[in-house]
Amino acid sequence: MRNYLFKIPFIFFAIILLIFFYLLIIERNPSEIPSALLNKKIQKFESHSLLYDKKFVSDEEFADEVILVNFFATWCKPCRDEHVFIKKFSNVDGLKVIGINYKDNSKKAIKWLKKLGNPYSNIAIDAKGKIAIDWGVYGIPETFIINSEGIIKYRHVGPITKKTYKRISLLIEEIK
Amino acid sequence: MLKEKILIIIILFLIQLSLGSSGSVEPDEFLENNEQELRARNISKHIRCMVCQNQSIDDSDSPLAKDLRVLIRNKIKKGKNDDEIYKFLSDRYGDFILLKPPLKFSTLALWFLPFIFLGVGVFFIFIHNKKFNNF
Numbered sequence: 001m002r003n004y005l006f007k008i009p010f011i012f013f014a015i016i017l018l019i020f021f022y023l024l025i026i027e028r029n030p031s032e033i034p035s036a037l038l039n040k041k042i043q044k045f046e047s048h049s050l051l052y053d054k055k056f057v058s059d060e061e062f063a064d065e066v067i068l069v070n071f072f073a074t075w076c077k078p079c080r081d082e083h084v085f086i087k088k089f090s091n092v093d094g095l096k097v098i099g100i101n102y103k104d105n106s107k108k109a110i111k112w113l114k115k116l117g118n119p120y121s122n123i124a125i126d127a128k129g130k131i132a133i134d135w136g137v138y139g140i141p142e143t144f145i146i147n148s149e150g151i152i153k154y155r156h157v158g159p160i161t162k163k164t165y166k167r168i169s170l171l172i173e174e175i176k
Numbered sequence: 177m178l179k180e181k182i183l184i185i186i187i188l189f190l191i192q193l194s195l196g197s198s199g200s201v202e203p204d205e206f207l208e209n210n211e212q213e214l215r216a217r218n219i220s221k222h223i224r225c226m227v228c229q230n231q232s233i234d235d236s237d238s239p240l241a242k243d244l245r246v247l248i249r250n251k252i253k254k255g256k257n258d259d260e261i262y263k264f265l266s267d268r269y270g271d272f273i274l275l276k277p278p279l280k281f282s283t284l285a286l287w288f289l290p291f292i293f294l295g296v297g298v299f300f301i302f303i304h305n306k307k308f309n310n311f
Contacts (some may be wrong), residue, residue, distance in 0.1 A: 034270070036270030135268070
């Protein structure tokens, strides 16, 4: 009986090893942190619009539609890489694409959009990164999906790739 | 000779350790009120830099860390207390931004498993010794 009891610590140890090993081999990115704002209402904000000569008021822009919000900047190389996918999203029926231009030079941003094409229906200027902090953004590009009730359903950190594009597209269909 | 050299290296290393980090706070960020500045430094030391992830924002040179240091100082100036500032940040970035995880139901295992393992270990050593003495 006692010998049997003594095996318990070793079994315990083996289980812990297995758990660690499992976490090592599964496909996951430990530096990608789930958003604390998932399933919460978006933060209201006001800013200037990069595209139009008027204010950007979140209450007016985020209403009764599924919205993709993309934080981007011209100085961010991965933003340029994912731009082609943002453009694809702008062609999806029933999806509005809003940009938030993070700590950028507005003139450069407008030039950048003219050259690469503008997928955004409106763009808010976040000159000091305050909107980004309110949204829990820590590494642009970041992309959020907001449902028609203004609730954040998904957040992706980093550039959108072919793989994430497919995943996000499916999710948008589900939310719609 | 070699021994002396090694000794000097060890002493220098210890001095460097004891000095600790002076942080990455830039001069333009400092608050005029010393007490408030100390509070800001203390909070910054407990907030994780989300970019570097294993550094506090007090130690980090990343632009986001600087933004958050300035934000903390602005909130202190507006009269917010420490708990309100921690809550503001964890509401947006999650508990992950707190370098010390809060004690709540979902973190019970994190806080108490080490003590349980210690207890189990002591228990087995105790039984083992008892058995050994019986021989």
